[in-house]
Amino acid sequence: MRTIYVCQGTGCTSSKSPLIMENFKRILQEKNIQDVEVKRTGCFGLCSKGPVVIIGPENTFYAKVKPEDCEEIIQKHIIENGRVERLFCKNADGSIAERLEDLKFYKKQQRIALKNCGSIDPENIDDYLAVDGYKALEKVLKEMTQDEVIEEITKSGLRGRGGAGFPTGKKWAFAKAAEGKQKYVVCNADEGDPGAFMDRSILEGDPHCVIEAMMIAGYAIGADEGYIYVRAEYPIAVKRFQIAIDQARERGIIGKNIFGTDFNFDLHVRLGAGAFVCGEETALLESIEGRRGQPRIKPPFPANAGLWQCPTLINNVETYANITKIILNGADWYSSIGTEGSKGTKVFALGGNVNNIGLVEVPMGTTLREIVYDIGEGVPNGRKFKAAQTGGPSGGCIPEQYLDTPIDYESLKSIGSMMGSGGLIVMDDTKCMVNLAKFYLGFTVDESCGKCNPCRIGTKRMYEILERLTSGEGTLEDIDKLEKLTKTVSKSSVCGLGQTASNPVISTLKYFKDEYIEHAVDKNCRTKECKALAKIQIDPEKCKGCGLCQKKCPVGAIEGEGPGTKRHIDEDKCIKCGTCIKTCPFKAIG
Amino acid sequence: MEENKCQCGENSQDKFMKELLEKYEPKKDNLIQILNSVQEHYGYVPEHAQRDISDYLKMSMAEIYGVVTFYSRFTLKPKGKYNIAICLGTACFVKGSEKIMDRARERLNIQPGETTKNGIFSLEETRCVGACGLAPVFTVNGEVYGSATVQKLDQVIDEIIAKEGV
Incomplete structure (x- = not known):
């Protein structure tokens, strides 16, 4: 007997997996096929390839399935016992994964907490x-x-x-x-x-x-x-x-x-x-x-x-x-799994600038490099790895030199981050670390309950300093103040939220201080993420006047007419969305 | 108790509220459960509902107001016909959701938490809708739009404007 497992986790559900399940059931009924069961399951883990459908017992893994693909899957796979090859998943190196176990994403994982996720019907x-x-x-x-x-x-x-x-x-x-x-x-x-x-x-x-x-x-x-x-x-x-x-x-x-x-x-x-x-x-x-x-x-x-x-x-x-x-x-x-001080496995939600996004469960002691490069299969679009953030708003950024740190509670703490609940966000070199610190502080300012002063006022003041830095109004003195504030807030807040709120600032200051100084002194954001510091320009040497950027610009900020005419950007209209940078085939915009 | 009841404002004669409150024992720890249902039903927590809850749970209006304003899920103003929520969770942020938020602000001319004057649009920032694999995402009345771009947002807004004739 065959089983069609359809992922009904939140990620796949938001790309129509309930309809996929309905379609399978309807088609099986129409064709009067009896010995096939359609099963609702929880998350398989590989959310970026969703909606995911697995056919057992052979474990064929179909990725990015659309409701209209159900007919073909039933005809080809169930009735003719063939495979729908166009729905196979590709590893980042281009190799085709026909079955779940062919996917590199699953190779280094060990599932204990997630043991039944994806194999049983949670509603039964x-x-x-x-x-x-x-x-x-x-x-x-x-x-x-x-x-x-x-x-x-x-x-x-x-x-x-x-x-x-x-x-x-x-x-x-x-x-x-x-x-x-x-x-x-x-x-x-x-x-x-x-x-x-x-x-x-x-x-x-x-x-x-x-x-x-x-x-x-x-x-x-x-x-x-x-x-x-x-x-x-x-x-x-x-x-x-x-x-x-x-x-x-x-x-x-x-x-x-x-x-x-x-x-x-x-x-x-x-x-x-x-x-x-x-x-x-x-x-x-x-x-x-x-x-x-x-x-x-x-x-x-x-x-x-x-x-x-x-x-x-x-x-x-x-x-x-x-x-x-x-x-x-x-x-x-x-206790035979894991490291000396941290036993068992840990589940991470791997996300951000990484090829495989999803849920990952690994034995404690696995290195960050293994998670990012072996399981996550590296950073997409040919970009470079810049940092990984664990522990969310309470954690810290881990730069490349610590990628070989084995993950456990103590080692993450020793490099200025924390295990946290398990968020693991990978960032490539297009991300500004000052802006990232501001993002996390913005979150804590919103979420501080207001009971104790260090957290309520301290996080707000830190946020204001970061806002000055990212808008080009910051000074070196601001950076010193920021450093002092992180200590006060960490030491004197009542609860864990305040005590750890400074971590994103502390760790980015520790590992990416040169970026802070660039913002304060040179008024420059190397990633162009901080809009006030970034100007998007078209290099007239490289521009061939194809006009592609003009077509894609959502606000009509690019001027120049006809093929062969060099384009330029009207700074007042430009919203710095970066679409033109991505569009330009000659890499003339930056 | 009747004579001690607050005399300002009207209680709702709302059938929904009556049926909702009947489901719960009049205990204070049910407050957040009740408010969640109210928020879901009306799209916000109207004053008349707070009054009904106040009478039922024997809690002061101030205490209820304190709870309503503490939790970000509860709002005191009605939302627009189309509530556009842009995810600013970390996974979406890293993939550029800030730009989508900037664009939404500019197009709708409102800030997060506000509703346009014609009541058609409201804008909201959310922290993680759980579709991190599709980041960046925004939702319109709960429907998720994945791998979002400024262009996609524009398209969705244009479609709504055309449909509503505004």
Whole structure:
């Protein structure tokens, strides 16, 4: 029997994958083909090649499928047992990948947290049960004591995947030791780092593994109620998670006397409403309670006084996604993967100026170079790698000389960045690092909750300095001030948001200071990204007067008539969109 | 309680609000859930809805206003018939979404968060719609336009203008 897997992650859904699935079903019915199943799945990972359709068991990988391609796929592949070669994916070196395993993108990956993403139907609990679903929970409830569970998690070496990397077993032990009649388990799915989508993909592709892990955590610490706090901007994830809860409840997996034991558990979904700071655990608790998401002063930590002042365990989605695998395969297996201090794998959302964009899960200790060049297959359009940003607005830029750093919590910290939740954005040499720092600061200014002064005022002042620099009004003194401010804000802010807000500035100042100085002294932006400093000009030596640029210019800023006449740009009209630079066949514009 | 009720302004007699509130227990921690539904239904959080919620949850209007203005998903003004949201998440930013935003501002002559006087367009900046593989993206009433360019945006705006005859 054949299965047609159609990716229904957010990326593919936004390029019409639901219609593709419908078409497959309709055509199969019309042609009266019985032994083929069409399956909805979560994200396959390779989002830039979406919508993705995989045909099993042969694992044929079709990329960028359009709804109108379904007819041909069914005719050629299913009926005639041939292949639709024009939909095969190409590796960046030009080699054709017929099957999933031929794609370089997947070669160095190891899938633990994403194990079921892309192979099971997230809206069908039977699919999950068929791949040992809820077996870990059953094992824990029937064969292990609370302390044994915590011991196993501790031994595995798993650390929090939300960014800070706190040892998960320790966190569980604190929550178990805390005294209180009522305890809670919370899942932090407020994935706010723009450009990171690991947690969303797990919730969309394998929601039951998070539910199961939360219940295991509940048993371990003695909690019978859980909350998942998820961004309202993730409608598909919210819907699938709710379906998963309902199905688990129907089967008696969530409820009372689970697996015939005296363990009870209930689970609720709470929606976020667009506040980055709510990813901070105490702000998240405030938000669940229905208030403005402003962080609390720690201590007391949530393990002692969390939700409604009760002992509360908070873990991130990806952390939970590792739990069931540790319970089933053992802590020794898990701790054999990764580095000395960081065990297991980490999921990254690889994006930006890189050939393969998507979700990547690699063992800790993999180098950045391997991720960018082997899995991501390098920088497109013949450009040069300039920097990689990990950790989003809280992380830092990593320049080329550190590409061989093995990824783990400590090594990323030592080069001025952080693991963060897993955003990994690659930038080529057309990106201005001062402007990038401004971009991140703009984000933090918007998202600072306003509770403490260093963050509320400090980030704003840093932003203003960066704005001066990028508009040609900055001075060397400004750069000194900026450096001082980064220290004050990092040291004196209340929560993680403020404490890490300076990181993009600190790291770009450290590795790309010459660009800052160019902006301040020479009033020059080498990438021409900073518009006030950039002038787009046509080199009259190189211009052949073909007029292509004129045709493409969206604002009619290019003057000159007839073939052979050299063109020039009206600076007042030019919006510096760069279209002409890309259009010119003679590279005369820059 | 009746005599203590705030006397300024009208409560809505809205069927939607009545049915919505009935779904929730009158507990404060339901506030954000309720507001999310209100925002989705009306496209903003109207004052009459805040009043209904205030009565139902026994919370002051000030407290509700505080929550509404804290979260970026909630807005106090209605959006345009076509809400153009340009993604300024990192993946889109790196691929040049700033230029698309600049162009949208220029074409529509409004800033993010504003609506054109004729009520046709509103402009919004969003942080990551999750389609990073298609970056840069913008959405029009939720429909995603991937691999966006200044030209593509122009085209979409022109089509709407032609359709609406404005």
